[in-house]
Amino acid sequence: MADPRFSILSEEFAAAPDRHFGWLREHAPVHYEPAIDSWFLSRYRDVHRVLTDHEAFTTETLQVRAEPVMRGPVLAQMTGAEHTAKRKIVVRAFTGQELQEQVRTIRANAVELLEPLLAGGRMDLVNDFGKPFAVRVTLDVLGLDRRDWRQVSSWLAGVGEFVTAIELTDDRRRVCLDLARELEAYLVPVVEERRRHPGADLISALCTAGFDGITMSTRDVIALIINVLVAAVEPADRTLGLLFKHLIDHPEQLAQVRRDPALLSAAIAETLRRTPPVQLIPRLAERDAEFAGTVVPAGATVFCMIGAANRDPEAFTDPDTFDLHRPDLGTARSFTAAAQHLAFGTGLHQCVGAAFARAEIETVAALLLPLLDRVRYSPGFVYRETGLYTRGPSALSLDFTPVHAATLHATTRHTNTRHTTPGRAAPSTTPPWAPVHG
Template sequence: MPVVNPRFSILSEDFAAAPYRCFAWLREQAPVHYEPAIDSYFLSRYQDVKRVLTDHEAFSTETLQVRAEPVMRGPVLAQMTGAEHTAKRKIVVRGFTGEALQDQIRAVHANAAELMAPFLPQGRVDLVNDFGKPFAVHVTLDVLGLDKKDWQQVAAWHSGVAEFITSIALTPERRRHCLDCAEQLEAYLLPVIEQRRRHPGEDLISKLCTAEFDGIAMSNRDVTALIINVLAAATEPADKTLAFLFKHLIDHPEQMAQVRRDPDLLPAAIAETLRYTPPVQLIPRQAERDAVFAGTTVPAGATVFCMIGAANRDPDAFTAPDTFDIHRPDLGTARSFTAAAQHLAFGTGLHQCVGAAFARAEIETVAAMLLPLLDQVRYSPGFHYRETGLYTRGPASLSLDFTPVHAGCTGRG
């Protein structure tokens, strides 16, 4: 029988308010923490988390059949293995690399400029709600080749999909709402898929529609699942990472000044942001056989949650892990957006995030554009910082004041 600690719960409001202050205690005192309410185990040590994410035979993604497939409307990449996974992953990766990536960078810049323009003369913006959230959806729609005039409706449907995937427990009413969102999103996508089959373009949906696996074109269900997979994976972390980046640089003005003087430091600042405050905090797996961690047996069939935030602050993996330091030598900026990354913000192993290179290009492009525009950036008077989310986590808002930019000055950066 697993040991239950009645005085501590990851599902509590106290933990939700400030999880980072609990991570050291978890790693040292309860590295295999059991939550009886959801019959799940939480791992917080770097080596244990890495073991689970890299041993895909002992720890499968079977949990996603329940946690993701109902709202993805079909199997997602993380559920696939073998030849199917390799082939479909390559199709998606091609949509985020090479010439496609260069086109996307131009779209990122154009979307950022358009969305930020109304706030520049005012000298105030909520980087999460005014800018980050619409920006993330706009860019993802551009990648997919969907009409941006529908962005608010797509964002609402996506919100329901994301809630289903990232909630530890859903009420029957919220579950029905999330499934309704997924069904409406599927109904919206099906005519688009049919149109792209007949008249393919250069967008990612067209590439999915015209691709083959084992000589057979993917079904509408396959394509729909991959579209929603990309929509969730590309949208959910982007606004959080951007807001976290600006928060940490504002909180560390000497590092902000260094990045402003030397833009080549920006990738390091993004990499350290991903390590220090990863937007995806939990990654679930299912134990396929009994496994022992720190003397505790996790039984076959159990759900295991990898605590990315805790692993990324493990002193066995990083020196002074609770310090934000864009110059840290144990991170390795060049490899931080590849399969060789030391941090675990993109996961690792077979199912590492396919969009890591795109995420770097997206955040780097928009941050490089915003830093010169948001001169003397600081928190707005009266602003109170708060983060939300257990599975994915980010600032609820980030109200910033800066030196207003007059018309004709927005071309810098």
């Protein structure tokens, strides 16, 4: 039954979802929203059950939520041999030696973007740096021209809106579909050229890989490219902003990470647990299912509330507290299929980019931390988060001691030496990261 006292679609919930997580878990763990005919689960055990029972809860909702703008089926829609084969192609591009190469790409992009920002002693970490950085790095990995990042960002905004919107007007739906078609038109000649002249990039790998002895069609390749773009770009800037917010809000833990950079991975893992950038993962109930005494009917759309599940006291002690020394999280497993938190999803369709996400955020944060001396919020800055499906800071304006270019490059040489140590920034783990998991 719908609870008339509460709506996930309300402005009150949108302003601060975490304030309602405890009430939901205790009083409405199976919450129904009649306006969108969907069910929302907030308890850890229920969310974990849905994400790991692939026969009872399928990804068929993505045929409507994702396929129209992905221009074809995405990884999370696939099963069996097709899913295994195509997932391996993508995973291979984000692990091992390939990931080591990407760390150099990540660092080079970060330095280029940071150089003009650091001298003034103030920057918006999300909009001045995080967003352009995430797009440019992903374009480099795919083998696309990073000079097109602004246009690609515009197209991806439409794709992301279509996938993550809980409600979408007809007008916005048309706009999003038009943007997706423009992105497809941009990618088609690239894919055709890589078929003729493959290189060392991910698009070339997709173009030359086969499934059941048959090379993937242009439509299949483009769908996977857009899948990677959406999965890699949107959460990255949000996670970076959230990480620095938590550390600034907890100066004693910021000081500890500065003294011992080995704690940085734990800080990232705890950021993902407490404030996962992907807040909702949808599934379709294939048959009637009971949760907490409530029956969710067959054919219903079920939203797994990742943010609420990650703060369930049945799964984590004192879950609302940010604690990078948390004993019930486990940094080593937090970026693998054995992760206790659910920020990357779990089960068959756990995100394929967790190893890349770790390397990306850890590399940039390790570069920034020694540079942002006396870092604090800019005067007059008011922190605000936005989004229901994916969520993060709309901005993060920071003041710090101005940095000279020579200091930036000296720091880069230092972090380059430290992060190319085997196993540090490029763990060979099974790899989200994404609104659309694989």
